Amino acid sequence: MTVGFIMLCHTAFDRAAQVARYWAEAGSPVVIHVDASVKAQPFQRLESQLEDLANVRFSDRFACEWGSWGLVAATQGAATLMLRDFAQVDHIFLASGSCLPLRPVADLEAYLDARPGTDFIESVTTEDVGWTVGGLDRERFTLRFPFSWRSQRALFDGYVRLQRRVGFSRRIPAGIEPHLGSQWWCLTRDTLAAILNSPDRQAHDAYFRRVWIPDESYFQSLVRRYSGKIESRSLTLSKFDFQGKPHIFYDDHLGLLRRSDCFVARKIWPHAGQLYKTFLAPDGKRVMAEPNPGRIDKLFSKAVDRRVNGRPGLYMQSRFPDREFENGRTAAPYSTFQGFAEVFPEFQTWLGRMTGALVHGHLFAPDRVHFAGGDAVFHGGLSDSARLRDYNPRSFLTSLLWNARGERQCFQTGPADNQALNEFMAGDVNAQISVVSGAFALPLFRSGLPFAEVRKEVARLQKIEAAHLALLRASWVKARVRIWPLAEFLENPMDPLQTIVEEIAPRLRPRLTEVPRMADFSGFGRFLQDLRNQGMQPTLMGDYPASDDFNPGRDRPFLVS
Amino acid sequence: MRPVVDRTSDIRRPDILLFCTLRNERIRLPWFLDFYRKIGVNHFFFVDNDSGDGGREYLAEQPDVSLWTTKASYARSRFGVDWLNLLLRRHAHGHWALTVDVDEFLVYPFSDTRPLRALTDWLDTCAIRSLGAMMVDMYPKGRIADARYSEGQNPLEIASWFDGGNYQISRNPDLRNLWIQGGPRARMFFAADPWKAPALNKVPLVKWHRNYAYVSSTHMLLPRGLNQVYDGGGGEKASGCLLHAKFIDTFGEKTAEEASRQQHYGREYAAYDTEPVLWTRWSEQYVNWRQLEMLGLMSKGNWA
Structure with missing residues (x-):
């Protein structure tokens, strides 16, 4: 041998x-x-x-x-x-x-x-190859290619289109079944001699001379005619x-x-x-x-x-995907909470304890970035400066999620925060957005500010939150969105919390037995009525009872059955 | 600009050329030359801006250096770009040309196992004409003033820390380049007005053609297609990083000098206070290019 x-x-x-x-x-x-x-x-x-x-x-x-x-x-x-x-x-x-x-x-x-008498040559029918350059497979054998693909691409493409349109097709010589494969083979003496000494050699050569990239098809097709035993691999x-x-x-x-x-x-x-x-x-x-x-x-x-495809959620010097070409807008799933910290003053620490996730405060607050633990710097060197963040909010959020990938991130949002990323997050499959609408009014109610000022601020924030909610209800939204009007949420906060906690930590499957301590709502119903009396319409809170009592006749309304 | 020593007749056709402009950087030169010789730069072009520290004489003795000198204003030559463009046009046509500052060190995929020529050969094979390499500001753990550098030392031994993921990116529609800011300088010195933070995007490695020109430092070039070093379709193109070992002990002196000259992007220098500590508990210590790749600061692209 x-x-x-x-x-x-x-x-x-x-x-x-x-x-x-x-x-x-x-x-x-x-x-x-x-x-x-x-x-x-x-x-x-x-x-x-x-x-x-x-x-x-x-x-x-x-x-x-x-x-x-x-x-x-x-x-x-x-x-x-x-x-x-x-x-x-x-x-x-x-x-x-x-x-x-x-x-x-x-x-x-x-x-x-x-392996006696075996020809080692990759030889695949045109229907079965998935790797051809230029998207041409069968047409390599039926069209003409007078122009160079490398140096005359426009002419090459144009001529292919023209031939397709007029329905031009070369006749494939009898006995040849087009096959493609790697140029590098190992053939037996008999097979190679049969190909080279074939009585039809002239016809074969004349035909393949005008096939596109014949070095990937000449021997690959002819072995099918002359070989006794093909092992189709190189x-x-x-x-x-x-x-x-x-x-x-x-x-x-x-x-x-x-x-x-x-x-x-x-x-x-x-x-x-x-x-x-x-x-x-x-x-x-x-x-x-x-x-x-x-x-x-x-x-x-x-x-x-x-x-x-790149690494999903990564934006960097050599990967900066256009909108809708991100292949994942962000690096990992994350959850945002609006109104929860208003209803439950210890929501942040409670959620962290229940789920093991890292729970930040308001990342987009106007004064500074409220990182978990009140840190001034976070993963990757992200600064708590509101100006730096607002200079490029998208870079801020995508960097944060990229840097901390591997640890579930949660943060608070609100109508007083920078709203620049509402659309970005709504269109992000990684986002889980939960909103208790109208809850933003509670701290204002407790603020002790003059009523006229409070009324103005409630109206302003309601407008912002309403616009945000309208966005979250759009048909193109890809985020997992949950919205509860305040009144509805207070009626039964346990189920929503259970759902959220399970979603964040599915493997932990935490079972809630009690809701976290709730803020004092006494007088809030009256406050809403006062707003109405002053000509302002608080719409996002739902049907909040003037008495602040959601479950008349029950002592411990929030115990799980 | 007048030639001090011209060894350009030694240049052979496949040579990789390096272009650099400097002023009073004598102490950095031995390591700089050593670093780039090791990765495979064949010939160095320096423009000396009236150094008075012996750097010019030192460079003139190096067998693979061609050297020019000028007393003209750095600022009025658009921070040295005009000088380098002239040399690039004259000498770099058809060569891979690397344009860096004397405190910038190129790291590229596989730079610990493959010479620069492996990269340029691969770029040639793929018909890619330019490689992006963003600046990564390196800093010491303590006060910059305490990071004492001695000649011939690897500056990254002292300034071995960097910010791993706090960069702001936007697209410049005019020249199609990405505009990258951030890192420790934005965090420490420009939090009040971030738009003034220095640009970090760079395209330092280019298969040069006489019709090309750098526009603003090596941040962007003409024609615009050379700035397209990123993929907009979701994929990652291959890229490197320029480790920027600026923040070491000559810093204080240098800042005072430069600030008084009002030459070098004056505002930036004015913003530095005298004894900053850039290090935070989230700082990353430099290990190798794979670390930068994992952090997402650079990419192998489809080079394997």
Whole structure:
């Protein structure tokens, strides 16, 4: 059993020479194709570097622009030369100049020996590929592509659209079922010879010459016609990112590559000296392991996910999503409470105790940011300065939630606070917004200020809260919103509190037995009536009884049954 | 601006170039050169603004430095941008050019295991022309006046703390760049008028073309597309950070000098009081780029 290697090279020739030497000295014939656009000097240098090796050949040179037929022509030429000059070769491995063998040739030969007559080539029908660049799969085979995708994109796209509109379609030659797959394969001598010596070769070539990116479809389609046994996967570890560019390996991937047990990897960064030194060392360890690129796959798919979707709730120098493209407006679920601290003076500490969440005061209060515990600085260095916060409230809130992710955040809101983020939070699936409407009037009632001033302030705050409530009832709202008019809430505060507490700490499942101490409401009903008498209409409090008594005839109204 | 020593004929085609303007920073130079040589800068361009501390003579002796000097006003050259734009246009065409101050240290994804060339090669592969790297102000744990720096020392050993997440970001529709403020300077010195806090967004690494130009320090460039170092669709582009080791012991002296000259963004210097402690219990101590990535200050993007 002998494997021959074809190497398609266009850059980093010193590294290609190292790899070619490694294979050749292990007894594997190597045929090298150098891109025709490479200048004479580096080409000659490569030739002279390998001159002492009898089993290295250079094949006729074609220009290999990305996605062009030249890549197929180069491969055909090199393969023909390989079959002609090296009769002992029974598997042909197609590699590039930036490939690096990770295991000794003997390992690969043993692996192939154990699977006789098998062609290793990724070959997938156009219906089943999900990874094509430009969104073209079947149409690669039925349209014409006279313009370059890379340098004439507008023309390329326009011409595709035009052909779709007029319903143009090329005829696919009989016997060819279009398949796509990685360019890097390992074929048996028989299959490769059958493809190259096919009586229909001219027709095949004439057809594929005008297919888009034929190096991903020529051999991948023709093996379906000529191979006896296809293993549809590549023995070359080669991953592509979301733009169709190959991921690159560096010295710090050494451990990952070693554990992958793959035979060949690409692309290697030419300056990754440690990788070349390690894997081209002459006494490579023999292992009989199945290639397992799982960890590398995961690494690269995570990288693509970060580039495409990013980390939800993060706003930073290289991720600043437009509205509706946030993929999560904020980093974590959070809860806001309006009116609760007015009804229950110890609400903050009580809620923290019941749920284990971090409960702030009014983060958007006009005087300063009321962080939990009254701290002047919070996570990430956030300042309690109201001016800094109000300079960019959205940055403030998103930073706070990002910095403290992992710990549930709760805070108080109110109509006297900065309202700038009402819409932002209402549209945020992470927000749980609870409002006891009209409760803002209680501290004013207790303030002892002249009635005329209180009346004015109640009217002002009611207007603000009413606008906020209208917003929270809009159809586009994504937050979990709960609104209770004050009167309704006081009638039975236990159920709402139970719901809220369970929602914040679902795993703790705290059972409430008693509500926290309530503020003194005596005289509040009279106060509301006074407001009415002065021509002001308090609407957000619900049907608040003038007597302040919600459960006439019961002594302990708030005990759980 | 007149040349002191011109070694630009040594520059080869793939070289990575660094551009810097400075005044009286002699004590910082050895570490600065060392740091950037280690990550793979091939040639340094300095514009010396009339230093009187021997820095010019020191730089002139360095084999990989080309040096110009000028007595002209820093402020009237738009804080050195005009000088650097001129040198960039003349010498950086077709090169990756890194433009930094002598107290700024570039950290990029994998900077502890991969040289700068790995990054620029990757950016080339992806047809990306510019890399964003926001400034992260570094500070000591105690009083700035007590953070004594000695020549050749890593300034981040002294100023090793930073704010992890208190930055304000908005978009500048004119030049399409993000405007980032915040950090300890906004927190300590600009809480009363935050809009005056210094900009932290920077685009220091650019595959230069002779038609490009920095507009305001390295905060933004023309053409505008180069400022698009962020993704608006939810994804993360690769980015780095410029660790800004400004707040060490020369600070007090320097501030007095600069403030009296009314040159360097005058207002900012006037805002610093003399003995500030920037450290808080929420300050983060610098470990490595992965920490900055985890905190969300920079990103690997799709580089893996």
